[in-house]
Amino acid sequence: MSEEEFAAIAFKVCITVFVIFLGFIIWNLGKESKAGKFGTAILFLVLGLGIAGFLFKNVLIKLMM
Template structure:
């Protein structure tokens, strides 16, 4: 136990908040990339659409886990 937390609790915290923070950082990076490359409206939309699919998959994982834990 580290700081009164088990290894599973630390891993769960890192997975939820760590990956969530990484997704927000990727939003910044992709937005900056689209701005610097002058991707245009459609190009920027496509770039963010790709990231949005990953974010939806990340959120769906927790929704699926929640539904399966109820049963």
């Protein structure tokens, strides 16, 4: 396995773990603030758009190259 292959696999694994961890943080924030179901959904929507933007940027860069 070359360094490039290892870096690509490690990046995918680390980003996946990071996104799952961010989901837990958003869920915990909604629970601790007593936001209710609607408030938690809004938190996931708004904060999740930042994560989606990051992932979409990476997809666009791969498609353009």
